[in-house]
Structures are given as C-alpha cells and as structure tokens.
Amino acid sequence: MPNPTPITTRALAERAGVAMLYLLAASAFLSTALASIAMVGLALAFVLAPPAPRAPWHWSxxxxxxxxxxxxxxxxAAVAAFDPSVPHGLLWESALDWCKLLLFIPFAHFLAAERPRALRLLGLALAGLALGMLWRLDWGLLASDPGAFLGERDQYGFTAIATGLYTGSALLGLMLMRERLLARAARPITRWSLILAWGLLLGLFALGFLQSQSRGSWVAWLPALLLGLVLAAPTRARLDGRVLRRALWVAVLAAVVLVLVAFQADDLLWRMREDLAWISGAREGTAASSLGQRWSAQLIGLSLWLDQPWFGWGPGLSQWLMDLSGDPGVRDGAGVALRHLHNTYLEVLVQFGVVGLLCGALLILALLTALWRGCADDRLLRALLIALWCYLLLWELTNYRMVRHDWLMYWILLAGLSQGLGRRLSRAG
Known part of the structure; x- marks a missing residue:
C-alpha cells in the first residue's frame, strides 16, 4: 500500500504556497518583516512542492x-574575492541579494496561471501600499504646516525615487483597470462607493508621486501610460462613450496633478534653478547639483566598465570603486561618495559586464513573451502589466534600486505574474 505521507505533505505545501502568495502581496509595501516571512515561506513551499522534474533544456x-x-x-563574486583589497562582506552580501531574483519562480509556480488569483494579488498589493503610506504619513506635520508637508519627499517609508516608482505604478493600475473595477458594481450605490474609493486612492497616490519630486519617475510615467492606453483600447477603437469617458478620467487625473504641482511650485523651481546653475557653470567647475553628481557618476561608470567590459568588477562594488576614484564630483557635502551610479543598466555593466547585461535582457524578453502569450485573451490585464514593465525599464535609466528589499518585492510581483500567467514553468508542459 503506498505511503500517503508524501502526498499529504505536498498538498499542505501547495496550500501554504498559495497562502504565502497572498501574504507577500499584502505586505510587500506594508511590512518588511511580514514580507520577509512570506518570501521564506514561499521558497520552502516550493522546495516541498516543486514542479515536475525536467531536464534543464526543457525549462522555460x-x-x-x-x-x-x-x-x-x-x-x-568568487573571482573578485581573490583580490584582498575588495570588501568581501559587501561582495558576498550583494551576491546573495542578486540571487534573490530567483524568487519570482516560486511565485509563478503557485500562481498557476489563475487569472482571478492574479487580480486579487494586484489588489492586495495596491491596498498594502495605500495602508503603508497612510501609516507612515506625518499627520502631525500635515496638521501643523501643510506647505512643509507637501515639500517633504521622504515620508512614506521609501526613498524618494522608490516612492515615485511605486506610486506611479499604482496610478497606472488605477487608470488602466478602472473600467474592470466599475464593471463589478451591480447597483448604483455600489458603483458610487467604488468611484469614491477609486478617487481617494487616486488622490493619495498622485500626492505621493508628486511629493517624491522624482523627475526620472515623472518622465518614465507618461510613455508607460500612453502605451497602456493604446494596448487597452479595443482592436477597432471607436469614438464612442467609453473612449470619451476614458479621456475624461485622464483629464481629471491631469487636473489633480496640476493642483499638486502648484502647491510644490517653489520646491520644483528651486531644483530647476540648481540644475540650470550646474549646466551654466559646469565648464568652470563653479556649480554643483544632484544633476552634476549624476553626470560625474555616469562618466566614472563608463570608465569603469571599459576597464572590465565583459564580466565587470563584481556585485555591489560600485560605491567602493567610486570612492577609490577620488573624483570630488561624485561626493556629497560630507565627502561621501554616491551609493550607486543612478543608472541600472550602467550598474549592471560595471558589476557584471556585457555578459551580465545580456543575461538580464534575455530574462526580461522571456518574461514579456510569457506575459504576451499568457494574457492574449485579457486585453486590460496585459495592457497593465506591459505598461508596468515599460515604466520600470524607463525608470531604471535614471535610478538604481535593484535587489533592495522593496524593489525585490516589486520584482517578485511583476516578474512572477508575468511568468505565472504564461501557464507553465517548463516548455514540456
């Protein structure tokens, strides 16, 4: 008689894996501790209930x-560790962080191509982000000095650039999935309740998006929205009521953004004057700004990559290398070097060379292909996920947040949904 214990263990592990999906989505931007527990639980469940074994050439x-x-x-990292001058602790810690990119595979496995589950996970992530922002918001400052509150960039538990990425992504979700959300309302009171909740969330995320003052996020967001709207439109789009209503909602969002920009006009103008001063004084070295530091970082990064073009210098060594360069252009007022190069693609080139960038490009291409095929019959969901990929890839041109905890949560959700909706982890079924 067969032993039922392995079957029971696998069934329990599969249920636990699905539960960890929901916990991870809900806590991704709400609680670091809960999200870490969910990551560990998801990995353990995957070990206990893995997909059917396949030869590597049958993997996705x-x-x-x-x-x-x-x-x-x-x-x-192993090769770089032979150099005694390299900070080994930083090297191996960064290598471990990079290996956490693998965690989207368990997420995709337990998603099991179930589209309703994917939508619930997206909703939980959105709700968790909203609750986290409200929880960390400085209510005292808002009550005592609204002007100072609007000028505060770092108050939602993330860096300003990360706040721009996550709130911008939430805005894309609200804009592109509004039609599906309101379609669930059977009664007028339910519909108006959903519209009210949608409007409040729109205002909250627009506030965080503008408060971040992340210009890279702003520049990347508009093309992503336009791409999403094009993909979400019916194949034979007509100038009917739906298109007009969608244009109206875009106009409402633009009005909200303009109002928030007006409140922050002084801060934005100050940053623009700082950058213009750097541009006008760059040749003489008489002006400095965040733009000037980033430009210096790009030049140093390019030089570092040319020194090690194929396999780079090793994981996590960018700041150490910038510090060794002695260039004052990449140091702040306290003389501390920038933490990164403010360009994800240049960071990958410096750390892992052309080979590493090629592996990353193939990974993104494979995920986009799986997403496109897996959501072929769901126009809105495919439009949203592709718009999020567009936003992330453009955002990475002027920022670097990879393998940090919050970015890793974003990666697991987006890559896991893209792969999981592709219906299979291996090409052999």
Missing part, C-alpha cells in the same frame, strides 16, 4: 535566463 526561457544570471553573479 525565463528560468534559464535567471539561473544563468545568478550563476554569473556567484562566479564573478
């Missing part, structure tokens, strides 16, 4: 690409 392209990238990270 995304799985192959991320495994290749992680092997490159570990190998490059």
């Amino acid at each position: 392209p995304a799985s192959l690409a991320v495994v290749a990238l992680c092997l490159l990270v570990v190998a490059r």
